[in-house]
Amino acid sequence: MIQEIAASQWQETHRNLLSAGYVRFEFLTAAHLTENNFEIYSRVSTADLADFVLVKTNISDSVETLIEIYPAAKFHEQETHQMFGITFENHPRMEKAFETDFGGNPLRRDFALITRQATNWPGAVEPDEKAKRRPSLPPGVHESWSS
Amino acid sequence: MEHKSIALHPSSCTSCMLCVRECPDWCISIEAHSEPDLESPEYSNSRRPSMKNVLDKFTINFGDCMWCGICVEVCPFDALFWSSTEIEPKPTAEHLILDQTQLTKFLPGAIRNDGTSAPQENDPPSGRRKK
Ligand code: SF4
Ligand code: SF4
Numbered sequence: 001m002i003q004e005i006a007a008s009q010w011q012e013t014h015r016n017l018l019s020a021g022y023v024r025f026e027f028l029t030a031a032h033l034t035e036n037n038f039e040i041y042s043r044v045s046t047a048d049l050a051d052f053v054l055v056k057t058n059i060s061d062s063v064e065t066l067i068e069i070y071p072a073a074k075f076h077e078q079e080t081h082q083m084f085g086i087t088f089e090n091h092p093r094m095e096k097a098f099e100t101d102f103g104g105n106p107l108r109r110d111f112a113l114i115t116r117q118a119t120n121w122p123g124a125v126e127p128d129e130k131a132k133r134r135p136s137l138p139p140g141v142h143e144s145w146s147s
Numbered sequence: 148m149e150h151k152s153i154a155l156h157p158s159s160c161t162s163c164m165l166c167v168r169e170c171p172d173w174c175i176s177i178e179a180h181s182e183p184d185l186e187s188p189e190y191s192n193s194r195r196p197s198m199k200n201v202l203d204k205f206t207i208n209f210g211d212c213m214w215c216g217i218c219v220e221v222c223p224f225d226a227l228f229w230s231s232t233e234i235e236p237k238p239t240a241e242h243l244i245l246d247q248t249q250l251t252k253f254l255p256g257a258i259r260n261d262g263t264s265a266p267q268e269n270d271p272p273s274g275r276r277k278k
Binding site for chain 2: 122123127129130136138139
């Protein structure tokens with residue numbers, strides 16, 4: 001089941017789910033939609049894994065922590081913080097989850113992938129050289145990234 | 148069907164570059180050139196001959212491919228197909244870059260989106276382009 005909720009309901013929804021028997025915290029992650037708009041997801045399930053709920057909400061750049069409700073959220077929130085730059089309010093250790101320094105938040109849309117900069121885009125080939133077209137650019141790659 | 152490899156029917160491919168440009172992993176690459184289309188009806192009675200692209204080399208790097216199927220979906224000329232023929236284990240990552248000769252070998256297990264079987268090596272082009 002998928003539950004779409006308002007960001008202000010984030011903690012309350014999870015508290016209700018826990019008391020309704022969804023005791024397993026499976027994961028928490030996010031998606032970067034636009035500049036300051038993220039979608040954040042968590043998935044919880046019953047102890048026997050027979051039923052699950054995917055909770056989903058839109059946030060700007062911060063949301064309340066779920067640690068008090070589901071302690072297992074601690075690492076996932078740190079990881080989401082490192083990957084997306086989202087802040088989890090009242091998290092006791094809002095630091096990076098992995099030692100590696102990625103030089104930014106790798107899963108944000110504005111994070112330039114090093115391999116993309118170092119690789120020539122195969123789509124730049126134009127079989128008919130006389131066909132005067134605007135040179136095509138790789139989709140989803142910001143112009144400033146190309147070498 | 149099982150999605151085990153991606154087959155190419157080279158004579159159907161017009162080197163339109165759509166699959167190369169849409170592949171999220173940048174793992175397809177094409178070398179092609181254009182030459183006058185002698186069989187085109189406009190060729191003899193127009194000042195500018197119509198041109199056609201000729202495919203020289205088509206490779207898919209199965210080391211990078213993530214089996215998303217976008218290239219199969221996007222090909223407007225029915226030149227790429229999912230195939231149930233397995234890719235044999237290779238000694239190094241570079242051996243996973245397969246060219247048109249090797250991709251043609253996947254055609255026997257390949258099917259179209261509607262479930263019918265894909266054209267085989269010596270069959271005429273399957274898409275809109277006439278031979
Ligand atoms: S299936 Fe592989 S080759 Fe085709 S678009 Fe996806 S990643 Fe690229
Ligand atoms: S989309 Fe189809 S016709 Fe176009 S280059 Fe790719 S395989 Fe060839």
